[in-house]
Amino acid sequence: MKLLNYFRGEAFQRGVHPPSRKEATADRRIRRLPYPPRVTVPLSQHIGKLPHAIVKVGQEVVRGQPIARADDWLSVPHHAPVTGVVEAIELKPSARGPWTQSIVIRAHASATQEDLWGQPRDLDSATGADILQAVWDTGMVGLGGAAFPTHAKLSVPKQAHVHTLVVNGCECEPYLTCDHRVMVEDADDLVRGIRYAMRATGAVRTIVGIEDNKPDAVAAVGAAIVRANAPEGVIHAEAVPTKYPQGSEKMLLMALFGFEIPSGQLPVSMGMVVNNVGTLAALGRLLPRGQGLTERVVTITGPGVARPGDYRVPLGTPLKFVLDHAGVEATPGLDRRQIILGGPMMGQAIASLDVPITKGVSGVLVFRHDDMVANDNRKTYPCIKCGECVESCPMGLNPSTLGMLAAKREYDLMGSGYHLGDCFECGCCTYVCPSNIPLVQQFRVAKQILRERAAS
């Protein structure tokens, strides 16, 4: 197939085609999850500084009310996901491992759970700076998984000039369909969000890149664009060839514009800003009402889930509650499973079911033990130098050589001679390796060690 790709002019070089496995959830409407009796809102849900809590234990809060304020530019406020009473502000387990400061709210059983709090704004006459402030107030972060504060991403550095907003609707990870459903169902919100983002950044055109395995999403977004007849500039919905890891910013820009962002630079240096569709759709809904981000769409699927689907989940809902509702019952005895936050290529297996759904969680995958044993039982051979990893690494690295250096603990050489720092841990190399060598796992360790060495 690589042979054909040579003649076809591919979206971006290399990459892999894992089976998509999206059928179980791709055609189901987004459903709403019931409110859990208790939510845990960690203060750290994003990249950047912690906000600080502005509620006290015992205080009554209504849904949508700010409960944590951001003091730093690289930080976002949080809002109460449920109406109830603050039960505790204490250390709780988080998905990343360490316990973090969290606000625990007990929901009032009888509360209506409508968004009671909001400061509607007139955005039609707002300037770019006003919109940025409004975005900041929603507490929005990148919902694609990176969880980088959105207002920071939308703000253009003084010396830069942004002409293009790229909206990332690729969702290249297998299993995940939350962005897909949002594009189909909330396309008007998405276009509204795009228009705000264009005004905030000053972009004159927007391109929504959607993988061509979601033709309904391309059509829905296209129709919404026509309906909106936006005065801000041109908006296109573009189908790009399906391939992992197209959802990575750099790969998407390669697919759309055919250029490589020079290593170490951000898209903004080329006059581009990239945002996720889920983020902009949420902005389109929240900004006019002046509400905060209190829930998000999460794909709950995998072989171990009885009722897979995309669910609108209040932030802070404990994973256990989510899984109980999606139909992962406890069967006594032999009952081993693996639970992954995110997609199967880059997602993280979690150790505790008490961790809450946070702003950056796009999917919850449940694999039964039986689904994973095939991988466990695979024999690991030495590198047979088949070159598969070199052909699949989207960053153009040489994982084969890097892997051999990692085995010899030559971390410095990996960084200086073989561009380890460019690896973004997409996992393509491990995915394809016929010798079953844990390449990306070794690279993560190596990068961590290099970081520590650089710090000391």
Add this chain to the structure above:
Amino acid sequence: MGTVEIRPAPHIRGERTVEKIMLNVVYSLLPVCLFYIYQYGISALASMTVVTGACLLTERWLVKTGTQSGTLADYSATITGILLALTLPPGFPLWMGAVAGFVAIALGKGLFGGLGFNVFNPALVGRAFVQAAFPTAIATYTPSFLPGRFFEFIPSSLAWPLMMPADATIWLKEKHLDALAGATPLAKWKFEGVLAGAEELITSLSGHMAVGPSPLLILACGAYLAFRRYLDWRVPTAILGGAGAVAWLLYFFGPGHYPNPFFMLFSGGLILGAVYMATDMATSPVTPRGMWLYGGLIGLLTVVIRYYSGLPEGVMYAILIGNAATPLIERITQPAPFGKGVFGGARKGASYPLHPGYISREEAGAVTPKKRILKNKPKADERRTPNS
């Protein structure tokens, strides 16, 4: 809720395994083997069995004693055995075949630490050893399609260990064939200036020619493998392209002295070497550009050795030299990381220009797409870059 398991990402894996790759190579070799046996009869079958058996036994012993990694289940020793047998003359004494198999695995692979660590293609190491040790036996070819080949061994096959094999010429005389029939097309050309015809070379079907396995069949099987991506198409392409180009140049500028490039490509073991030997993963470069360089080098060396050395055949040495050069080739052909290569602007054929053709909102309003929903590529005027 039961036990929660933790594994590092990625949580899914591709289909390919080492076993699958190797097994597919073995399968693709079966038609070649069957035709070879059809050509030379029971001797070829015996030679193949003994050589492959020797390889497997050696591998088994080395793994048991802990000298090398790997298992028999990865089929790599099977491939080595079959390929080695295909490069030996069909009437090669069986005991020498066993020696070749042993040397191939023990010196070619076990010594380096097993699968993936070997520097040279094990089959070629085995063959190089027996070529040095038994120069007459390895140069003694018998014609194909002899009558009675399925019931009668070529006498040299059954030579006692450490004994000189029986002289094939006498045996051939009995069959009313002249001794020359036992020379390979390459040897005929090199030493007697006789050129074999194209059809005979390609199909190995006509007459009593002393040729190896059928090049056409090998190409077909190789194409299947390349299509399924079990071997890299770049290496054979580069070798055959390189050898063909050099041979064509020489032929064009000095027609009297050099055979046509077609003869170069299809005689001897070039096709087998290009498709199955040089593509051995462990001993060829991992970098795509390196593969081209490596293939080109082997193609060039093959022609040079054939033309300018005392040997009629040069593929084996060319590949071994290519193997030795692999680490160096890899070092100078590391892929350019994303965004670190020469920044040559946008690739051709991209959907959108890097900069919109309009600069202000007012202009943008003028080209707002109205009805283009699915195929709303920018119009020609948008594709213009602002400053050009």
